Amino acid sequence: MDNLYLLKYEVISHWIAVGFYILSTVFFAYSVSFKKAGALKYGMFLAIIGLIPHSIALGIRWHIAGHGPYMAKYEVLSSNTWVVILMFLLIGWKIPKLRAAGVIVIPLSFLMMTFGLFTNPEIRRLPPALSGVWLVIHILFNKLAVGAILISLGSAVLYLLKKKQGDKEFYRKLPSLEVLDAYSYKFIGFGFIFWSITVAAGSIWANEAWGRYWGWDPIETWSLITWLLYGLYLHLRYFFKWQGTKAAWMLLACFIVSVITIFIIPFVIQTLHSSYFM
């Protein structure tokens, strides 16, 4: 089968996946807005179904490009979404009480993917610097960090919603406020681990490729800012017992900075990462 033909299937599969994720979002939103816990399982099911064409699309792309889906926005955002949704489904399967966090995780993920799908789908070839095991670790853990941060955000938003409208039947079915807060903390812990690995592997890779492990490139600076901010969050929790609402708002601030680091800086500023992200 020729590549052009395969690419057509790749685009169609991507959009079918988006369709399922939209439907999944509708069920999650319905469940949280109308306090219908039963709708959550349909949301989860549709997200699982959506993951199938999404995997096919990424598989086709990998096959044609000859490298993993990490060159240009089109691939980066789609593969980020894939990792986030898979991670969320696994967490939702292991901790059913956290499924409602899908109301945040699924729409943010599919919006990220849809934005990517509207960018140039041209297959980009790898420059010589983009190779090696450290690059793979750097990229993989960055995607896992995005997933952990999004799930943590979902948990924090559920905390705030429950705190506001906790008397409703639906919210009573959610974990207690303390548990939601603890999950949010736990996933930020995971996110912090993954982010640290991303930064460390990126530094080692930079040293292999350019002979320096830190160069204060805008992306490096913002990665450090994000890492420090999460470090601040963790220290505030540890030393000053910041919990509950305060911690949830702090987490929202951390999330905004992460979005700037991951999605805004590489798009708008010429950095070393531009060669793969632009």
Next chain:
Amino acid sequence: MVFQKIKRFLISPRTVISLIIITLIACVIGFLVPQITDKSPSYFELWKEKNIYTFRIVDRLQLNRVYTSVWFLSLVVLITVSLGYSLCLQVKKNIRQGREHKARKKKHKPFSGPDRIMKIFKKRRYRLSGVYSDDQKLIFTKNSIGRWGGVIFHLGLLLVIISAIAVLCFQKSGFVQLMEGDLFDGKETGFLVKDRGVFAGEFNAGFKTHLSKLVHTYWDGGELKFLESSVRIIREPGITDKKISVNDPLFIDDTNIYQSNNYGYTLSFILKKPAGEEVLTHFNIDRAGDIKQPATGKSDFPLSPYIFKMKFLPDVTSKSFYLTKPILYLTVSEGGSVVFNGLIIPGNAVKIEEDILYFTGVRYWSGLLFVNNPGMSGAYIGFIIGIFGIAVMFLLPYKEIHLTLDTDTGLYGIAGMTKRYGAIFKEEMDEIKTEIVTGGIFRKEFQTNG
């Protein structure tokens, strides 16, 4: 007294939080204010002209060179001292707790109570670490290493910071454009661009490097696919042939040689003057980023009044980076007026005024970066230790459960402690309680502490 105050200040939570916030602010400043490492000197000259007052403030506060400024380096030193001191205290505390734990373990006898109790905790990967009062009080622990997570992580971080300081002080690096067939003596004077740490001595690699060949391959669209320099390293006791490619540096003694993405063509000329004097010159021009465009360059010709403007096509018959049928569009000017404008191919000669210019040949040049970085191994070890530490800290939090049993009344008591995720731990304890009661081991809980 003052010493005690300083010690207290160094480990105070407020100090730690303040240091993180100040570092954050420094990074934001470093991002927002143009840095001398990123912009050309003319940029700052222009800024100085436009707004002298803002420029002066920024310059005095060293905001245009944040990461090498006195205040930032002082901040890093303060962080290092604070981190190092709190690390020492934490290690002491953990060793003391570990000793207590060991002593407790030595004292306790095997548990001879109901097996099902043990099964419940074993299933959850808890270890029995103490039995007291004739099987009446049990202590279960999980993830004992979790107590060391914070220490391990901060130790790794400290190592990374110290390595960064070492890099700043002792790193030496230099970039050289080496032509095929040429020899670089490894000394600082041969570098085109160099960078030396505050306390670093003069760079001397201690060996000579000869570029035998530059290999470059491309994707169908013309983007660079692979770049490799074949070099000959000349040092005692002999000569060795090596290859250096992007992402695959060469390590020799304390020096690493990196293949940069910079490479291009070396155009060699001889200018013969009427008196018979000959001037040999090589012009290194960068390859064009776009395969369709010629490589261009402009330079003075040494020991002559001429300025050369070059447009070089490596293959005039097709769009290629390879030297197949090279041709040069040359414009020579003298004092503002053009004295030659035309095509020239390697091996040809043209007359420029009274002089004869020979275009003797074309070769490739390769950009090689020589780095002597004493802090790198420390940073790598720091990264690994640090990541192991965070993983332990957040994935394996230490948990301790105290179970009190009263076989006469069938009542039990349970209490636990952990440093992280208390609410989730409480849920786990609730599940354990349910298992104890539904399993018919004990009837009822008589006391619960979170």
